[in-house]
Amino acid sequence: MSLTAQRQTHHRAVPRAPGRPRDRRIDDAVLEATAELLQEVGYARLSIAAVAARAGTHKPAIYRRWPSKAQLVHEAAFPTEDSTLIPDTGNLRDDVESMVRGAAELFARPVVRAAVPGLIAEFASDPDLHARLLERFSERVWGAMRDRVASSTERGELRPGVDPSVVLDLVGGGALMALLTRGPGDLGEAWVESTVSILMEGIAP
Amino acid sequence: MSLTAQRQTHHRAVPRAPGRPRDRRIDDAVLEATAELLQEVGYARLSIAAVAARAGTHKPAIYRRWPSKAQLVHEAAFPTEDSTLIPDTGNLRDDVESMVRGAAELFARPVVRAAVPGLIAEFASDPDLHARLLERFSERVWGAMRDRVASSTERGELRPGVDPSVVLDLVGGGALMALLTRGPGDLGEAWVESTVSILMEGIAP
Amino acid sequence: MSLTAQRQTHHRAVPRAPGRPRDRRIDDAVLEATAELLQEVGYARLSIAAVAARAGTHKPAIYRRWPSKAQLVHEAAFPTEDSTLIPDTGNLRDDVESMVRGAAELFARPVVRAAVPGLIAEFASDPDLHARLLERFSERVWGAMRDRVASSTERGELRPGVDPSVVLDLVGGGALMALLTRGPGDLGEAWVESTVSILMEGIAP
Amino acid sequence: MSLTAQRQTHHRAVPRAPGRPRDRRIDDAVLEATAELLQEVGYARLSIAAVAARAGTHKPAIYRRWPSKAQLVHEAAFPTEDSTLIPDTGNLRDDVESMVRGAAELFARPVVRAAVPGLIAEFASDPDLHARLLERFSERVWGAMRDRVASSTERGELRPGVDPSVVLDLVGGGALMALLTRGPGDLGEAWVESTVSILMEGIAP
DNA sequence: TGATAAGCGAGACGGTACGTCCGGTCTTGAG
């Protein structure tokens, strides 16, 4: 599908959908307006109507593109180019440090801070949504991270019996909990070092 | 309500507030109805009117008692008698194990699972609410847990330089993240053991 | 003691009710407050709570005395001493003129204008109330007027076949309709004369 | 709604209001439900929510169409097609008889009996409403009746000096007062004849 | 080149849920 889409700009005739094509500028304007409003009013008070107004368009144009507020916000808060969380240092300690620091930095972004709690709530009440958004983004990142940790076992950098998923729970959950209970201000370099040292002592052989 | 309850525990005769006293049965019925509906429809779709109907009363009776849905849900999901999270074994490993297991068990309860993501979202957009609910419940529990970990330093059970707050972030955040990404089914005994072993290796001297 | 009490009102022995007697000043203050508020906000927006506040007392003290807003307003708008509508000139033309002028003057009073439409509405939805208020006031006045008209037949001042009740309908209804459709300003001397002349031509032999 | 209807009778093509058009069936269902409930519970106890429920819709759909209960009830009790009160016999006696009989018949309808007292009360406390409803309905009917009576003067059927407005006061007010004091049962043929004979004797030259 | 089909602007619609007002009742303690 994405390949097909790429070809669309080629000279080859692709069975392009009939009818008037969408105005790409609306996509961009809506995503930008969403990101802005998210930081101004938060997830709960973010209304599609307000996004439409700020983007200079109307509600149906948004609903045509994103089936729900959650999907829109997810795309606005986590642009696909993002790969902050994927390090590849070849060394477990550095990888873990990258992950922890990446999580801290991710959660330090105002857009992300504004989006995450709302998305968490939506996931809980709509498992289907959870799956669809994981597919879009997290599976790639999260899976890559788990693989990286798992492969460390073979290199003897991980204590046998340590479940990579649990390690990721601790990395991501630690940052999330610190964010929720103490705010983004405490997620500084000291926090990163403290967390990494605990985790490395905990998982090294 | 909790204020009234506190007042009544004083041994001195309290002059009693003027006016007709509240019907305590409504308090109970509403909390029960809230817990039920929370599991049936989730936090977002939980309406005050529906709670009132199920409890056999009306909206104003609820608004008189709880200023917002968040406060109501908090009280319904975390009754004050709860002290699951407060162990006191005198031994750090056992304390940590109790905390981890307690977190897992807490998040395994359907009511809690239904309530937490919604509450997290509300906290994010209303810091004042966060403070008020912490005051009611978490401060006591969370503070006690932090004290317990902190006091271990003096007993030589904790590696110097380990920040007790970070330890709690990892305990609570790990459980939360596991719940959010993999559901409550994975929070079994294996998960507890794996988490405890990582944490203990990580924080022991 | 009981003798003393007896003398207070009647000469006859009245078994005075036990308990604290009502404060007559509250009766007066409430009636006065009702009359004032009636003119300020109208019947519909008149709340018992506001009356109580203005009278310097509380709602239960009012409900103890008057079972409903209608009864209270009726008493406030039509004090019992009133006998404006009862002429007795011995001459039909003068009697009718007195009635028409009395009706016009009655409806010209601001309190009455404010009270009547609301009372009419209450009568319609509560026939029992209608009866109770008629008993208090209208029966006496209305009956006396009808008797006066009826007795004119015997004196040969009334055309045979004219139903006294219909005459009263026209007298009172004419004033009411003029009030409702054109306001109190049009109920002046010209209106009285015009109405009386039509009625007298219509009912004289 | 009536405005929309009027617009559509223009022969010029009307550009049609933008947005989704109203569901006309809701208009009808609401008016019917209002008429029914009016007779069952009366004006005062008629709630918009109950009307909506009976009509199978919801409150906002009603508030979108009618700004107040009074306007809704007025339209439900007096459909615009109504022209009961407009006779045109070319003869004053017959015209007056038609008016009186029309008033009696109008007030004999259960819907009208249930609506009128409540509307009267609302008129009294909201003169603006009065004007708006007169514009919709009464002005046409009432004005036509007054014209008819007034034109009789030129034809020599009316005694000079008789004010047509006063005649209408007596016609309408008489019926209203009879309804209020004695109920609809007494507004029969005998009442009509008695009233007409008084009025005709009163206003004929 | 016209028919077909989807997108867009504009905005009202049907309907859910909200949070508030207030009417009439009840409770307590004092007189």
Add this chain to the structure above:
DNA sequence: CTCAAGACCGGACGTACCGTCTCGCTTATCA
């Protein structure tokens, strides 16, 4: 039994906003 004081229960209110729909127009591809 009344009073002051005031909170209580519950019916009804009018509003905000959600996601959908309708319309007239525009923009592109297909036949």
